[in-house]
Amino acid sequence: MIMIDFKPSFRLAPALPLNKKRLLLQKLTDRRCFIMQLTQKERMLLEDQKKHEEVCIRKYTEAAEKANDPELKQLYSTYAAQEQQHYQTLEQMLAGQIPQQNDQAGQGAGQGQGIQAAGAVGRQGMQSGAGSKIDEDLCNDLLMTEKYVSGTYDTAIFEFTDSRARQTLNHIQKEEQQHGEGIFKYMQAHGMYQPS
Ligand SMILES: [Fe+2]
């Protein structure tokens, strides 16, 4: 395992104010990653997950257009952006790099936004009553998709040699579960899902 640490230089941006330099330093520091050698099996699994993420991006983007409730549109747009992040992470892994996990930035920040958005949706939903049939169908379809994708990440994780790669995939899987929770909460608030 080789760790690459990008050493930023401010000589390229001497005119930047100090706060901007700090932000730039943080961004460059976040680019730190580890190099790994993939087995053929790991590569195949990552390619599969990449295809799943493509489907998720497409589904959430289309659902954001089709949904009637503006709050649901917002939720789907947020999730579409997070699926795009997952796709990019997988591409990075296929290039032999493992992004360094940082729960306070990057994907970690996206997770919190997703859950907060779902919470806001749920509260508004309780005020506005039952959702439309179109919205219910979209929710059911996406909830089913999240269950499936989360399951495939779980299977893939068991095949990885490098524990940092496992952590990265586990991080993505956690976000898939949070997407499922966000949709579940929306459905529950709109009388679309009544767990007995
Ligand atoms: Fe995803």
Ligand SMILES: [Fe+2]
């Ligand atoms: Fe997801």
